[in-house]
Amino acid sequence: MPTVLIADDEVDHRELLTLALHRLGYDVVTAGDSATALARLTAGGIDAALIDVRMPGGSGIELCRQIRSSPETELLPIMVVSADVHRHQIMTALHAGADDFLAKPFSRNELTSRLEALLRIRPSVAARSAAAARAALLATRHAIVEEPTPVPYRHTA
Incomplete structure (x- = not known):
């Protein structure tokens, strides 16, 4: 079965x-x-992460950014779970790399459905390898500076 990380500063929320x-x-x-x-x-x-917005040592939004910036975790499915449901907060979470946003309180059925959806669309190892290969190819293309091929000069009279 998949392993899910629950990141929340509230012990009761983690336990539930x-x-x-x-x-x-x-x-x-x-x-x-x-x-x-x-x-x-x-x-x-870890196969997916459920992250609260408000946590000590950095917000869940910042954690999303860190997850997306690391090659080891950049493709990890992330669901932000928060009671802070202002439109700005939701958009900030999504722009930081969250795949979904679940408002507290929520039903167990909604949590389950959304988590299962995230895990279904989870990139496979092959897709990760392909993404890494594409990134390496793009980096190589940008690193190579092509010199124009000189055309021999022909003087015609």
């Missing part, structure tokens, strides 16, 4: 989400702050 996901068969890893969450993500083995 953990219980709900365990009942559905998911493995769960938790973190109470951004630094711990990032460390657990970079260690590997």
Whole structure:
């Protein structure tokens, strides 16, 4: 079964989400702050992340940016889960790299449906390798400066 990271500073929220996901068969890893969450993500083995916006040591929005900027985690499915549902906050989360935004409070069915959707569209290892190859090719193309081929001068009288 997939492993989900729950990053939330509220112990009660982490425990409720953990219980709900365990009942559905998911493995769960938790973190109470951004630094711990990032460390657990970079260690590997996480299939998706549920991230609260407000956390000590950096917001969930900043954590999204860090996840997207790292080659090891850039393709990780991310759902921001927050009680802060202002349109600006939702757009900020999505622009920072979140794949979805779930407003608290939510139903277990909504959480499950959205998480399953994120995991279905999760890029495969082959897609990650292809993305890495494309990035390397683009970097190589930009690094090569092509010199024009000289055309021999012919004097005709």
